[in-house]
Amino acid sequence: MKATAVDAVDAPSSPYFAQAVEVVGARRVLYTSGLTPTEADWVAPVGFAAQARLAWRNLFAQLAAAKMTPDNLVKVTIFLADRAYRSESGDIYDEMLSGRRIAVSTIIAGLVDARWLIEIEAVAAD
Numbered sequence: 001m002k003a004t005a006v007d008a009v010d011a012p013s014s015p016y017f018a019q020a021v022e023v024v025g026a027r028r029v030l031y032t033s034g035l036t037p038t039e040a041d042w043v044a045p046v047g048f049a050a051q052a053r054l055a056w057r058n059l060f061a062q063l064a065a066a067k068m069t070p071d072n073l074v075k076v077t078i079f080l081a082d083r084a085y086r087s088e089s090g091d092i093y094d095e096m097l098s099g100r101r102i103a104v105s106t107i108i109a110g111l112v113d114a115r116w117l118i119e120i121e122a123v124a125a126d
Helices: 048-067 083-097
Strands: 002-006 019-026 030-033 073-080 103-108 118-125
Touching: 019 073, 048 083, 048 118, 073 083, 083 103
Parallel strands: 073 103
Antiparallel strands: 002 019, 030 118, 073 118
16 A cells, blocks of 8 residues: 655645545555544543543554554544644644654534543544
């Protein structure tokens, strides 16, 4: 499988994420549900940074269960409970993805549980 970042020259681009990702030759595609910032008991830690890192850890756990890694990610959608978390979310995104340029969307949304500050869904392929 080959995933290639696509950034049209006549549209905005970013050094942090790809505007699109082309996948060629994938054998498998994994779609996750919205992954919550909770432990197995559905309890969320207090504070955005702790919740964000836990949601990413939960994403990585699903990737590992499918015998994939963060290198298999091609698209991530991040749902934030408030746009005030946008900058911190971006910093943690950079920390978690270590320079990988994948397609990403950030949506400000009311989440199912009012205590949750972030939820992440993803598409991965190999």
